[in-house]
Amino acid sequence: MGRYIINRVFISIPLLLIISLLTFVLINLSPLDPAEVVLQAQGVPKITDELIAQTKEELGMDQPFILRYFDWLVASLQLDFGDSYVTGKPVWSLIGPAFLNTFKLTFVSSVVIIVMSILLGVICALKEGKIVDKSVRGVSFFLTAMPSYWLASIMIWYVSVKFDLLPTSGMDSYKSYILPVIVITISYAGIYFRNVRTSMISNLNEDYVLYGRACGLPEKKITVHILRNSLQVAISIFGMAIPIILGSTVVIENIFAWPGLGSLSVKAILSRDFPIIQAYVLILAAVFVLFNTVSDIVNAAMNPKIRNDL
Amino acid sequence: MRIFKNLSKDKLATISVTVIVVTIIVGLFAPFFAPHDPNQVNMSLRYASSSWEYLLGNDHLGRCILSRIIYGIRPSVLWVLVALFISVLIGAVLGFLSGYFRGKVDAFIMRVCDIMLSFPGYVMTLAIVGILGVGLGNILIAFILVKWAWFARVIRTSVMQYSELEYVKFSKASGISDLKIIYKHLVPVTFSDIAVISSSSIGSMILQISGFSFLGLGIQAPNAEWGMMLNEAREVMFTRPELMLAPGLAIVIVVSAFNFLSDALQVALDPKLLNSKKRPQQKSPTTTVKIQKKEVAH
Numbered sequence: 001m002g003r004y005i006i007n008r009v010f011i012s013i014p015l016l017l018i019i020s021l022l023t024f025v026l027i028n029l030s031p032l033d034p035a036e037v038v039l040q041a042q043g044v045p046k047i048t049d050e051l052i053a054q055t056k057e058e059l060g061m062d063q064p065f066i067l068r069y070f071d072w073l074v075a076s077l078q079l080d081f082g083d084s085y086v087t088g089k090p091v092w093s094l095i096g097p098a099f100l101n102t103f104k105l106t107f108v109s110s111v112v113i114i115v116m117s118i119l120l121g122v123i124c125a126l127k128e129g130k131i132v133d134k135s136v137r138g139v140s141f142f143l144t145a146m147p148s149y150w151l152a153s154i155m156i157w158y159v160s161v162k163f164d165l166l167p168t169s170g171m172d173s174y175k176s177y178i179l180p181v182i183v184i185t186i187s188y189a190g191i192y193f194r195n196v197r198t199s200m201i202s203n204l205n206e207d208y209v210l211y212g213r214a215c216g217l218p219e220k221k222i223t224v225h226i227l228r229n230s231l232q233v234a235i236s237i238f239g240m241a242i243p244i245i246l247g248s249t250v251v252i253e254n255i256f257a258w259p260g261l262g263s264l265s266v267k268a269i270l271s272r273d274f275p276i277i278q279a280y281v282l283i284l285a286a287v288f289v290l291f292n293t294v295s296d297i298v299n300a301a302m303n304p305k306i307r308n309d310l
Numbered sequence: 311m312r313i314f315k316n317l318s319k320d321k322l323a324t325i326s327v328t329v330i331v332v333t334i335i336v337g338l339f340a341p342f343f344a345p346h347d348p349n350q351v352n353m354s355l356r357y358a359s360s361s362w363e364y365l366l367g368n369d370h371l372g373r374c375i376l377s378r379i380i381y382g383i384r385p386s387v388l389w390v391l392v393a394l395f396i397s398v399l400i401g402a403v404l405g406f407l408s409g410y411f412r413g414k415v416d417a418f419i420m421r422v423c424d425i426m427l428s429f430p431g432y433v434m435t436l437a438i439v440g441i442l443g444v445g446l447g448n449i450l451i452a453f454i455l456v457k458w459a460w461f462a463r464v465i466r467t468s469v470m471q472y473s474e475l476e477y478v479k480f481s482k483a484s485g486i487s488d489l490k491i492i493y494k495h496l497v498p499v500t501f502s503d504i505a506v507i508s509s510s511s512i513g514s515m516i517l518q519i520s521g522f523s524f525l526g527l528g529i530q531a532p533n534a535e536w537g538m539m540l541n542e543a544r545e546v547m548f549t550r551p552e553l554m555l556a557p558g559l560a561i562v563i564v565v566s567a568f569n570f571l572s573d574a575l576q577v578a579l580d581p582k583l584l585n586s587k588k589r590p591q592q593k594s595p596t597t598t599v600k601i602q603k604k605e606v607a608h
Contacts, residue, residue: 018425023437030441145566147517147537149524150558153544157551247430251521255544266525269440277440284433292428 004300012293019285024069027278037272038085081279091275102260106246108177109184114238116189121196128201140190148187152255155179169257180256192237199233200226232302239295243288316578323574329567337383346374348381348534357550366556370546378534379560385446385535387564390515393450398508401461406492409469426459439527446529449522468503472496502579509572513565520561536561
């Protein structure tokens with residue numbers, strides 16, 4: 001097991017390096033000259049070639065590519081992502097708190113999603129083909145076909161405006177969490193509960209269930225065994241779900257004016273604030289790799305068969 | 311053709327196909343079907359409710375909502391289909407290359423795919439749009455760049471399964487050229503898999519692209535697009551909530567039609583799925599497909 005963990009962690013290090021390189025290259029591929037973008041963002045009225053050259057020197061952009069990448073990487077590891085082109089503030093002072101806010105929202109939503117999907121998945125698998133199963137799947141089908149921002153708008157209209165029960169936007173108290181969490185849960189639980197259900201059902205047909213039944217084990221005990229085995233699949237799915245949700249709350253955050261990464265990144269894209277976009281992509285990709293690694297390790301801990309795959 | 315036979319037995323699938331075909335035709339011939347010019351501003355008709363002349367009413371600039379929805383089919387559905395087609399094509403070419411020839415080519419392509427897939431798709435799309443600038447074209451480019459890796463991976467798995475079969479080995483042994491084997495023996499059998507895979511991601515792609523437009527990163531005003539229309543409606547949401555209805559419903563109907571079709575396709579191609587009790591154990595390839603298929607649904 002120890003060897004597996006070490007191997008797995010070592011695999012993700014080159015991956016992280018390649019990701020950081022790609023992120024860096026991506027920004028440098030931009031059709032616009034960064035120096036020009038900086039000047040435009042700062043609202044300089046007349047952009048001369050002289051000014052551009054001067055800004056380039058200030059930003060260290062006249063150095064060779066590899067050197068710049070290396071400097072950027074070392075600085076990024078120390079959470080120094082440079083300064084925002086628009087506001088001039090350090091990127092980390094903007095992205096740090098935003099990341100925390102998004103993480104809070106993602107965490108709460110993920111917990112609700114995991115509980116709901118396991119609950120619904122187990123119920124539907126045990127009642128496969130019955131009315132409960134069919135109606136839950138039918139409803140979830142339509143809910144996943146709904147654009148989440150549309151659902152969010154409708155909810156804001158009904159819950160917050162018409163009945164004035166919850167705040168429409170912002171992040172003030174625990175009440176602000178309720179609506180975004182519900183919308184995110186509806187968009188994702190419908191997908192993940194299907195995974196739990198399928199894996200439960202395929203486990204139901206395994207030989208060990210037949211054997212348990214033949215030995216006269218009570219149905220409850222058999223269900224526990226099935227649950228344990230199907231949760232393995234669920235864990236790997238959820239391990240991937242959390243960073244995915246983290247990366248895709250963008251729309252929800254914009255609707256509910258949640259002061260998180262999503263709102264920040266969209267603003268950055270609209271004003272072409274490259275250092276923020278760069279840091280945003282790098283941080284989320286790193287989190288993605290981290291979660292994948294952790295969920296692989298947890299899976300290997302639960303299922304010894306996987307350990308030899310590496 | 312077995313597919314069509316099986317599909318036509320399924321009522322829901324028939325309805326979905328009809329909805330999709332009608333949507334595509336109406337979108338293609340939008341100028342013919344739209345009762346008005348979608349960009350014609352008519353301030354005297356601001357927020358007018360539905361009438362015989364303007365069936366779905368008018369928006370905040372007095373533009374005909376029905377015409378805007380009809381013209382909106384083009385960016386919201388048709389261009390998404392084009393982007394999907396291109397990324398499936400890239401994925402298929404690379405998938406066949408690596409699944410059939412294996413060896414170094416395979417290892418290289420799969421490593422590249424691994425790297426591509428280690429980025430969360432949504433973030434990657436945002437990043438590319440951030441760099442190229444806002445606009446529908448750039449979003450579609452971003453989608454193609456993000457999605458091909460996943461298609462390549464899945465198509466490779468499918469190709470590998472079939473190229474292990476006896477008849478393919480026999481054709482190889484009897485000296486038929488690789489190209490001919492791929493074209494004659496592999497493309498027809500993997501085609502159904504590719505159809506299922508690509509149809510399953512249309513729904514989420516439509517939702518995502520309309521989401522980007524909703525954020526103002528996609529198509530720019532005054533062009534009509536469903537997400538964009540919802541964005542415009544959001545600004546007057548508290549006073550005129552009814553404006554959110556038509557574009558939202560349009561998205562829900564089209565996305566559910568595609569989702570139903572993809573589920574029906576799966577069953578039509580593999581009738582065993584109808585009765586899960588008899589379903590054989592399916593391990594990793596299908597589960598990873600399922601997880602990533604809806605990877606970034608919203």
